[in-house]
Amino acid sequence: MTRQTGFPVITAEALAELRRRIGIPVRRPEPYIETATRDAVRHWTAGIGDRNPFWLDAGVGPPTILFAMDRIVSGYVGGLPGIHAMYGGTDFRWQRPIRIGDAIVGDSVLRDLVEKPSRFARRAIQQIYRTTFRNQTREIVCEADSWCFRTERDTARERGKYSAVEPPRYTEREIDAIALAYRKEETRGRTPRYWNDVTVGDALPEVVKGPLTVTSVIAFVQGWGSLYVRAHGLAFEMFERHPALGIPNAAGIPEPPERVHWDEAMAQAVGVPGAYDYGPERVAWLGHLVTNWMGDAGFLRRLNARVLRHNLIGDTTWCRGTVTSKEPGGVVHLALRADNQRRETTASGSATVVLPERSAGS
Numbered sequence: 001m002t003r004q005t006g007f008p009v010i011t012a013e014a015l016a017e018l019r020r021r022i023g024i025p026v027r028r029p030e031p032y033i034e035t036a037t038r039d040a041v042r043h044w045t046a047g048i049g050d051r052n053p054f055w056l057d058a059g060v061g062p063p064t065i066l067f068a069m070d071r072i073v074s075g076y077v078g079g080l081p082g083i084h085a086m087y088g089g090t091d092f093r094w095q096r097p098i099r100i101g102d103a104i105v106g107d108s109v110l111r112d113l114v115e116k117p118s119r120f121a122r123r124a125i126q127q128i129y130r131t132t133f134r135n136q137t138r139e140i141v142c143e144a145d146s147w148c149f150r151t152e153r154d155t156a157r158e159r160g161k162y163s164a165v166e167p168p169r170y171t172e173r174e175i176d177a178i179a180l181a182y183r184k185e186e187t188r189g190r191t192p193r194y195w196n197d198v199t200v201g202d203a204l205p206e207v208v209k210g211p212l213t214v215t216s217v218i219a220f221v222q223g224w225g226s227l228y229v230r231a232h233g234l235a236f237e238m239f240e241r242h243p244a245l246g247i248p249n250a251a252g253i254p255e256p257p258e259r260v261h262w263d264e265a266m267a268q269a270v271g272v273p274g275a276y277d278y279g280p281e282r283v284a285w286l287g288h289l290v291t292n293w294m295g296d297a298g299f300l301r302r303l304n305a306r307v308l309r310h311n312l313i314g315d316t317t318w319c320r321g322t323v324t325s326k327e328p329g330g331v332v333h334l335a336l337r338a339d340n341q342r343r344e345t346t347a348s349g350s351a352t353v354v355l356p357e358r359s360a361g362s
Contacts, residue, residue: 007269008082008244009152010125018079018127019113026078026108026129029071032225035103036061036069044068047223048284049209052187054296061098062291063300064284066133066142068224070106073131073146074280076227078110080125082244083150084257084270087279088126089306089349090146096139097299104141106131111145125150151270165273168314168341170211178316181208188295195330195355204293204321204334209285211316212277214262220281228256262313276310282317282347283307286336289319294332294353305336305349315340321351330355 033040041055044065055062067074067090075087098104114126128147135141170178186205210216221229228245230238239246239254246254250265260267260275267275283305290300311317317338325333331354338347 007084007152010080010083010123010150014080014083015113015125018110021079021110022112023109026072026110028106028108029076031069031071031106033065033068036065036098036100038100040068041065041100044223047220048281048288050288050291051185052189052292052296054189056100058296059100061100061102062284062287063092063094063098063142063303064280064287065098066092066104066106066144067280067284069104070108070131070133071225071227072108072129073106073144074224074227075146075148075278077127077129077148077150079127080150081242083125083152085127085148085150087307088147088149089304089347090144090280090283091302091304092142092144093302094142094300096135096141098141102141103136104133106133106144108132116149123152165312167274167312168211168316178208178211181206185292187292188298190296192297192356193293193295194358195326195332196358198323198326198332198355200323200325202323204289204323207285207289207292207319209317209319209338212311212313214275214313217261217275217277217313220278224278224280226258228258230256272310273312275313279307279347282311282338283349285317285319286321286338286347286349286351289321289336290334290351290353293321294355297356299354300351301331301354302352303349304351305347307347309344309346311338311340311346315342315346317346324350330357 041061045055045062050062073090077085108129108131111128111130116124116126126147126149128145131144133141185207245256247257249255260270261278262275264274286305287303317340319338321334321336323332324335334351336349336351337345339345
């Protein structure tokens with residue numbers, strides 16, 4: 001096995017080779033979940049902290065469970081070996097609900113590579129995929145564009161965009177306030193939210209997430225499945241196939257770069273103050289905010305969310321939203337954001353939902 005001893009840089013040759021893949025279907029990595037079983041739905045909702053009983057009672061999966069059913073939409077990228085990939089966001093467009101028992105397959109294609117200036121790492125390559133999800137009858141369930149930013153690990157660390165962040169310490173009163181917010185979380189549930197009753201400017205009831213811990217990261221991975229977390233012989237087989245994934249830890253043992261989510265030293269090696277969450281988790285949190293608000297009779301048509309900053313171990317996230325506009329046919333547009341305890345917005349986006357309408361005279 002060839003050991004990874006230094007972090008590669010983006011070369012013109014490697015970038016040109018990757019550009020040649022644009023428009024070509026991507027070989028599908030083995031998914032974590034192939035069928036939206038009751039167990040899969042239960043583990044996903046537990047992983048993102050969605051306590052709405054509707055999903056299991058009605059035999060429907062939360063829309064964002066697609067993250068667990070495809071690795072490409074979750075941030076798995078090809079090309080540029082050894083260049084760090086940071087998940088940037090996903091734009092989901094659903095056409096129909098996900099039913100328990102649906103076997104859903106995502107077919108992906110590399111759409112584009114866009115070079116962007118980066119305060120984090122001087123240059124960043126935005127790598128954009130489109131994934132089309134079809135169920136067992138070949139109906140399109142959802143189309144999603146997802147993107148990662150490829151950055152040079154050494155450059156990101158040396159540029160030092162992120163200053164040192166003092167790990168938060170919570171008082172008993174602050175923890176009690178978070179616990180109270182969890183107890184007061186509003187789930188619309190079976191009571192329909194009618195389009196007629198929604199007003200532009202309405203605020204969605206907040207949803208709190210955190211404080212983020214390694215334990216909560218593990219809980220999310222149990223529902224989502226991760227990208228490169230493997231053990232024993234499976235791990236060594238992966239490192240043989242993809243040597244750039246085998247980055248030695250302090251003991252000289254190869255581990256994947258995914259350990260930035262629990263390994264402080266690895267996170268700092270890529271230029272981040274400390275271990276941080278998975279980006280798809282925050283997108284799913286914003287989806288949870290929306291489904292709580294729209295109620296069981298609503299349909300989430302679109303969720304377009306961007307990850308803006310790292311959510312560090314110890315951070316608490318407040319998910320918030322506002323009604324921005326309405327259209328005939330029950331359509332409502334929302335603006336979304338996720339704010340941490342430092343009042344930094346770490347994710348933002350928009351959503352479109354379809355709500356039931358009151359019949360004339362009711």
